[in-house]
Amino acid sequence: MLASKFKYTKTIRSWLIVGLIMLVGQVILGGITRLTGSGLSITRWDIITGVIPPLNAEQWLEAFELYKQTPQFHKINSLFTVQDFKFIYFWEYFHRLWIRSLGFIFLIPFIIFVFKKQLDFYLIKRLVLVILLTILTASAGWIMVQSGLVNRPWVNAYKLTIHFVFAILVIWAMVKTIADVYLPSTNKINFRKPIVSMVVGITFLQMIFAGLMAGMKAGLYYPTWPDMNGEFIPDVLLKSANWSWENMINYDTYLFAPAFIQLTHRMLAYLLGALTIYMFFKLKGKVEGISKIWLAISLILVLAQIVLGILTVLYVKGKIPLFLGVSHQLVGLLYFMNMLFLQYSFRKNKA
Known part of the structure; x- marks a missing residue:
């Protein structure tokens, strides 16, 4: 409404x-x-x-x-x-x-x-x-x-x-x-297209994991890419005995929680990148006006965000690099806002 x-x-x-x-x-x-x-x-x-x-x-x-x-x-x-x-x-x-x-x-x-x-x-x-x-x-x-x-x-x-x-x-x-x-003006598109809402929802989930990444300083534990210290899935996550709430709480004394949070954050980033690319090519010929601009910006921002995330990890030297870390946060926030504006621009104008 x-x-x-x-x-x-x-x-x-x-x-x-x-x-x-x-x-x-x-x-x-x-x-x-x-x-x-x-x-x-x-x-x-x-x-x-x-x-x-x-x-x-x-x-x-x-x-x-x-x-x-x-x-x-x-x-x-x-x-x-x-x-x-x-x-x-x-x-x-x-x-x-x-x-x-x-x-x-x-x-x-x-x-x-x-x-x-x-x-x-x-x-x-x-x-x-x-x-x-x-x-x-x-x-x-x-x-x-x-x-x-x-x-x-x-x-x-x-x-x-x-x-x-x-x-x-x-x-x-x-x-x-x-x-x-x-x-925002009306677009010639099915206003209930699920792809945009799906990306918004996953982006919000990713923001939650971004907060956990920051709070646990999880980026410091695996400063490599595309692997995580030589492993695609850290060994600490493959042991069923480690999957306990106690290990999630004691994140500053045991490696399980930082490993889990960083792996999930990476996987969500890859998923968002793929979904945004898919969304762009699926909708680019169907939207018009300001929606077309929001759509194009979403693709630019998600690619920039993935690159910034990789560089931030690779340049960890005992601490998160300030410029890259802040840039990564800013672009992620801009991407989320852009997706919200894109979603709201698809509503019918009843005025």
């Missing part, structure tokens, strides 16, 4: 696009924060006072002393100086500041537009959903951070994945809102 015939202003349309761009930026900043090991540098979540970073040497030492109490400092970064700490603090601070800015840029205009009656009830409902999901994402983020402040020097992989999935759901809701506002 598409939005009503309510005419949205150019300002509102542009505001929605800016909101989507900022949401994508927030996810990418989260990726940078994770890859630089910065996520646990700020040990408190102060919604108001946390906007102001340390401003002098005494405040920096105070923040550093709090960080010294974390497992990450004791087990990994015990040689850190204040200067080293400032680097990781910057990324986590920027990550939190961005979400605060997003709330400011998104929430205040929303209230103004509602007050001026420039939004209909349909769009208000959609945007309230986006706001609620954003709050849930932020809450899951803090729960995730807390999981790394006790015992383990890293955040819990499953809590990180929940945080990431909530962020993806926020973006999904925003894409749906924008698609409804812009009212």
Whole structure:
């Protein structure tokens, strides 16, 4: 069902696009924060006072002393100086500041537009959903951070994945809102074609495994391609005794979970690549307008994503390469958004 015939202003349309761009930026900043090991540098979540970073040497030492109490400092970064700490603090601070800015840029205009009656009830409902999901994402983020402040020097992989999935759901809701506002035109195609929905579903599943890959640092264990340390299927996965929930939980002390997650992530990537190529050739002569553009972009993005994934694995040198890792995450997110826009562009325009 598409939005009503309510005419949205150019300002509102542009505001929605800016909101989507900022949401994508927030996810990418989260990726940078994770890859630089910065996520646990700020040990408190102060919604108001946390906007102001340390401003002098005494405040920096105070923040550093709090960080010294974390497992990450004791087990990994015990040689850190204040200067080293400032680097990781910057990324986590920027990550939190961005979400605060997003709330400011998104929430205040929303209230103004509602007050001026420039939004209909349909769009208000959609945007309230986006706001609620954003709050849930932020809450899951803090729960995730807390999981790394006790015992383990890293955040819990499953809590990180929940945080990431909530962020993806926020973006999904925003894409749906924008698609409804812009009212895509009708295509001469069976609107119930299952291939696009299938690719969207598998892509969402792949995003879940991407979160687990990141949380478990699974990419570090098998930095080879096309094999996995000389094996197509790691030997640890071929032993039935290893298939237990306990091994999935203890992913940082036993190899089973990282091997399973990385193998599944690779297989899903190959499947998505094949399905996207099939979808492109099946639909390219049947779609028109903006749908044709979304379709072409989907093929470009999936091929780029596979290449980036391979390069990221091959260039692992004790840690995930920052540029390749972030690029891999960004292109994957763009591919998912592109597929959503493609799917929504196939709906009949009832306006």
